[in-house]
Amino acid sequence: MDTTASEIKGYDYGKTAVSPVSLQELELLKATVLFTAADEENLRKAGDVLTEQAEAVIDIWYELVGSHPHLLFYFSKNNMANLEYLTAVRKRFVQWVKDICHRPFDQTWLNYQYEIALRHHKIKKNKTDEIEAAPFVHYRYIITFIYPITATIKPLLAKKGHTPEEVEAMHQAWFKAVVLTATLMTYPYVRAGEF
Numbered sequence: 669m670d671t672t673a674s675e676i677k678g679y680d681y682g683k684t685a686v687s688p689v690s691l692q693e694l695e696l697l698k699a700t701v702l703f704t705a706a707d708e709e710n711l712r713k714a715g716d717v718l719t720e721q722a723e724a725v726i727d728i729w730y731e732l733v734g735s736h737p738h739l740l741f742y743f744s745k746n747n748m749a750n751l752e753y754l755t756a757v758r759k760r761f762v763q764w765v766k767d768i769c770h771r772p773f774d775q776t777w778l779n780y781q782y783e784i785a786l787r788h789h790k791i792k793k794n795k796t797d798e799i800e801a802a803p804f805v806h807y808r809y810i811i812t813f814i815y816p817i818t819a820t821i822k823p824l825l826a827k828k829g830h831t832p833e834e835v836e837a838m839h840q841a842w843f844k845a846v847v848l849t850a851t852l853m854t855y856p857y858v859r860a861g862e863f
């Protein structure tokens with residue numbers, strides 16, 4: 669049975685602090701990645717394709733993290749990966765795939781991107797699941813992770829009979845959305861006033 673969002677432990681969408689980034693600034697970021705109304709539509713379409721494959725999406729990313737000790741490090745303590753942690757985060761990650769495609773990029777969405785940022789930073793990492801692991805994810809991997817979570821999505825977008833042009837349009841929209849969210853995730857890492 670599908671887990672509903674409200675049953676996911678630690679998934680606090682709509683209940684988190686207000687983002688320090690304003691909606692006007694978000695609009696300028698959207699303009700900067702050339703995110704258009706057509707992208708919005710293509711992202712929804714991508715969401716329809718990816719929602720039923722969300723577990724497969726996360727399998728691919730977890731395989732990637734699991735096969736790179738320097739990434740698994742962030743889910744580990746004393747070189748031991750914490751399975752409870754990986755499992756708890758996985759559910760929220762699946763939800764994120766659905767959210768990024770289907771939720772409007774409004775104030776609530778913006779606020780949750782800030783929460784995700786804090787959960788990678790030493791301010792809040794490990795707190796949601798009350799575990800002990802690496803104290804924060806290094807900034808450099810937030811940026812570099814954009815590539816794998818973009819590249820690995822394309823074959824999945826192509827699985828539901830869309831034309832190559834449609835797949836490309838959905839992929840571009842996904843790429844832009846990931847760049848936006850990753851940019852918002854860097855906020856706590858940047859010196860005050862310089863974001």
Ligand code: HEM
Binds near residue numbers: 743760793795
């Ligand atoms: C573009 C880059 C990334 C995106 C979009 C992303 C997205 C996410 C999302 C959506 C969550 C769950 C948020 C929630 O609690 O609702 C999460 C949690 C987490 N991610 Fe990432 N992530 C990125 C990069 C990374 C990298 C490079 C690592 C290193 C392996 C990493 C490690 C983690 C960890 C350890 C958590 C759990 C944090 C906690 O203690 O709450 N992430 N990420």
